[in-house]
Amino acid sequence: MRAFVTGGAGFIGSTLADRLLAGGHRVTAFDNFSSGQRDFVAQSLAHPDYQLIEGDLLDKDRLREAVRGHDVVFHLAANADVRHGLEHPRRDLDQNTIATFNVLESMREGSVRRIVFSSTGSIYGEPDVFPTPEDCPFPVQTSLYGASKLACEGLISAYCTGYGFSGWVFRFVSILGERYTHGHVFDFVKQLRADPANLKILGDGKQRKSYLYVQDCVEAMLLALEKQPQGYYVFNLGTDEYVSVNESVSVITKVMGVRPDLAYTGGERGWIGDSPFIFLDCAKMRSLGWAPRLRIAAAIERTTRYLLLNPWLLDRRS
Amino acid sequence: MRAFVTGGAGFIGSTLADRLLAGGHRVTAFDNFSSGQRDFVAQSLAHPDYQLIEGDLLDKDRLREAVRGHDVVFHLAANADVRHGLEHPRRDLDQNTIATFNVLESMREGSVRRIVFSSTGSIYGEPDVFPTPEDCPFPVQTSLYGASKLACEGLISAYCTGYGFSGWVFRFVSILGERYTHGHVFDFVKQLRADPANLKILGDGKQRKSYLYVQDCVEAMLLALEKQPQGYYVFNLGTDEYVSVNESVSVITKVMGVRPDLAYTGGERGWIGDSPFIFLDCAKMRSLGWAPRLRIAAAIERTTRYLLLNPWLLDRRS
Numbered sequence: 001m002r003a004f005v006t007g008g009a010g011f012i013g014s015t016l017a018d019r020l021l022a023g024g025h026r027v028t029a030f031d032n033f034s035s036g037q038r039d040f041v042a043q044s045l046a047h048p049d050y051q052l053i054e055g056d057l058l059d060k061d062r063l064r065e066a067v068r069g070h071d072v073v074f075h076l077a078a079n080a081d082v083r084h085g086l087e088h089p090r091r092d093l094d095q096n097t098i099a100t101f102n103v104l105e106s107m108r109e110g111s112v113r114r115i116v117f118s119s120t121g122s123i124y125g126e127p128d129v130f131p132t133p134e135d136c137p138f139p140v141q142t143s144l145y146g147a148s149k150l151a152c153e154g155l156i157s158a159y160c161t162g163y164g165f166s167g168w169v170f171r172f173v174s175i176l177g178e179r180y181t182h183g184h185v186f187d188f189v190k191q192l193r194a195d196p197a198n199l200k201i202l203g204d205g206k207q208r209k210s211y212l213y214v215q216d217c218v219e220a221m222l223l224a225l226e227k228q229p230q231g232y233y234v235f236n237l238g239t240d241e242y243v244s245v246n247e248s249v250s251v252i253t254k255v256m257g258v259r260p261d262l263a264y265t266g267g268e269r270g271w272i273g274d275s276p277f278i279f280l281d282c283a284k285m286r287s288l289g290w291a292p293r294l295r296i297a298a299a300i301e302r303t304t305r306y307l308l309l310n311p312w313l314l315d316r317r318s
Numbered sequence: 319m320r321a322f323v324t325g326g327a328g329f330i331g332s333t334l335a336d337r338l339l340a341g342g343h344r345v346t347a348f349d350n351f352s353s354g355q356r357d358f359v360a361q362s363l364a365h366p367d368y369q370l371i372e373g374d375l376l377d378k379d380r381l382r383e384a385v386r387g388h389d390v391v392f393h394l395a396a397n398a399d400v401r402h403g404l405e406h407p408r409r410d411l412d413q414n415t416i417a418t419f420n421v422l423e424s425m426r427e428g429s430v431r432r433i434v435f436s437s438t439g440s441i442y443g444e445p446d447v448f449p450t451p452e453d454c455p456f457p458v459q460t461s462l463y464g465a466s467k468l469a470c471e472g473l474i475s476a477y478c479t480g481y482g483f484s485g486w487v488f489r490f491v492s493i494l495g496e497r498y499t500h501g502h503v504f505d506f507v508k509q510l511r512a513d514p515a516n517l518k519i520l521g522d523g524k525q526r527k528s529y530l531y532v533q534d535c536v537e538a539m540l541l542a543l544e545k546q547p548q549g550y551y552v553f554n555l556g557t558d559e560y561v562s563v564n565e566s567v568s569v570i571t572k573v574m575g576v577r578p579d580l581a582y583t584g585g586e587r588g589w590i591g592d593s594p595f596i597f598l599d600c601a602k603m604r605s606l607g608w609a610p611r612l613r614i615a616a617a618i619e620r621t622t623r624y625l626l627l628n629p630w631l632l633d634r635r636s
Contacts, residue, residue: 086480089426093419097469101411108407125475137453140550142479147472151415154465157443161460162404162590232458272480 002026004070004112006057006103007077009036011179012118014044016074016218021047023222030066031077032056037313040179057099060106067103068110072225075103076118078149080182083271085144096148097155104159116168116221119153121210121238121278122146123171131281134171134234143273153234160232168224170217173238173280176299177214178306181313184209184245184270185300188252189307190314196258202270205246205262208277210238213294213302220290227288236280239292243300245270251297255304320344322388322430324375324421325395327354329497330436332362334392334536339365341540348384349395350374355631358497375417378424385421386428390543393421394436396467398500401589403462414466415473422477434486434539437471439528439556439596440464441489449599452489452552461591471552478550486542488535491556491598494617495532496624499631502527502563502588503618506570507625508632514576520588523564523580526595528556531617534610538603545606554598557610561618563588569615573622 003020007013008029013036017027026049029041033054044050055062057077067073079095100117107115124132125142141147159165174183191199220237253259268276294302307314321338325331326347331354335345344367347359351372362368373380375395385391397413418435425433442450443460459465477483492501509517538555571577586594612620625632 085476089423090419093416093473097415098411101408105407135455138456140552141472141475144473144476144480147469147476150472151465151469154459154468155411155462157459158403158462158465158591162407162462234458273476 001071002069003072003074004028004030004067005074005076006030007036008052009033009038009041010076011181012175012214012217013074013076014040015177015179015214016076016221017044017050019218019222021050025049027051028053028066028070030055030063035181037181057102058094060102063102064106064109067106067112070112072114072116073103073107073112074116074221075100078118079145082122082143082145082273086272089144092144092148097151100152100155104155107165108159108163113163113165115156115165116225117152117156117170119149119169119171120146121171121173121236121280122275123150123153126275130277131279132236133281134236134284142275157232166230167232168221169234170221170237171234171280172217173210173212173278175214175217176211176303179214180303180306185248185252185303186307188249189256189304192253192256192258192260193311193314196256197260198263199249199260200263200265201245201249202265203245203267203274204264205244205249207245207268207270207274208242208279209245210242210278210280211296211299212238212292213299216292216294220285223288223290224285235285236282237285238280238282239296240282241296242279243296248300251300252304255301256308319389320387321390321392322346322348322385323392323394324348325354326370327351327356327359328394329499330493330532330535331392331394332358333495333497333532334394334539335362335368337536337540339368343367345369346371346384346388348373348381353499355499375420376412378420381420382424382427385424385430388430390432390434391421391425391430392434393418396436397463400440400461400463400591404590407462410462410466415469418470418473422473425483426477426481431481431483433474433483434543435470435474435488437467437487437489438464439489439491439554439598440593441468441471444593448595449597450554451599452554452602460593475550484548485550486539487552488539488555489552489598490535491528491530491596493532493535494529494621497532498621498624503566503570503621504625506567507574507622510571510574510576510578511629511632514574515578516581517567517578518581518583519563519567520583521563521585521592522582523562523567525563525588525592526560526597527563528560528596528598529614529617530556530610531612531620534612538608541606541608542603553603554600555603556598556600557614558600559614560597561614566618569618570622573619574626
């Protein structure tokens, strides 16, 4: 297939692009390099079936021209900064909601009608049901990030009903692995590299979170697309386990061989809108024959080693 | 209180403004007159506690200046055209999602932190549970209108969590009554006035819909605000009954004294994204002591009589 990957130079997008190329598909990566990295696409650029377009999803003309002629759009570009959303409330609206609308309109104009979308477990807000299934009680949004991803899901399903699109929406837990560029393992490794004796932890360290290894994530998306080639689907994507922030710190410090003093900012949440417990029910995705290969601890370990081998990622200005 | 009413010259907004003035409150109505009517505000303009500002919610500067100094915003302005959403997909994004973001940002900048919002039962898509409660299983959006209202709800709740706002979200069924300007009773009366012998009905006429009388709607909003003065709340607003489109036609034709031939376009739905059955569980709102005074048939009857007495509304270019 001819795949169009937004955020194609980012962590998950570039990993997906590599997998698609390896599977014999043609790939167009579209990225504005706001968080994407040239290093992540360097190898692909040599591949005859790969094309990179530098562009922004808010540039409708450029996007429209670029999308035309593809079979499926993997829409992974997003502002993924949940934590600082309140400091710049317009960002989630622009980069998630409006950007997704632009992607959908470009697809409609170019008669491209299949979209795979990276949503988030954050749209469950602070759920009452654990593990949280896709059809849990109608949630209340607690972050601008979650609210914007929910808005995107709504647009995608309305396009499926109204214009005959097919959509695959994946509600991710935090994704880990090679090319990981932001989030909580990143912050800890960065802190400990600068000062191995001290680690500041947001909240009380007891927040329970789920993670998934990026290759497992990419495999799930491709499998769902293959097994259910038409319609509208929503899948949770995570592992059948969770770890506390403190447990995650233990894995990281062990890999790094450091024993820092831990300082907690306190409180049940790391920041306003942080969900103290994320644990998704992934039975629906598993019923298609998928199972993650890496457990959470192994994914954290691998991610830590990757970051230590690629300190330029930690040092870059974000 | 000093109330700011967006869509203040519209059907529900102007009715609410009248009630607020009658209750001794000060009212600023903000309207771009895209569907609002000068006739609806003519009387209020003479009231010393009433101010009308002609402006558009996409004009951020004007809005920011206007919102400042109020205690509560009743955000009722919206593109409410569910049926033709697919013909102009940008409209719901602009007039609902982005307009609501602008309202919230203006409030934040002006330190106004209470918002009452008119959402819709359409955000339940095609639910499996009837009557549908507020916490029904996480729905799939089937219309751009529903998707945009869901996006607004998400923004409002995120502002409540993140910036200490309070929010009252009301998921309306179709509202009927004096000043009613669009929707299915409007279409039928308009058709029958032009040709009493023929009526075209979208779908098979068996769609089951709920309606609520506008004064009952306004009363519910004011009561909820009074009883639960802080926090984030979601309430369904409707009656404990529904009628089929055919039953609604019977009431209208009886009031008008006509016996038209009925022609059906066929199919379970009136248009793509039309929900064949809308019936909301309003126990939560009723638990605050509210109950609608008019039953659906009486509301349809009253609306029909109102339209017949105000043919200029039927004749206006929309």
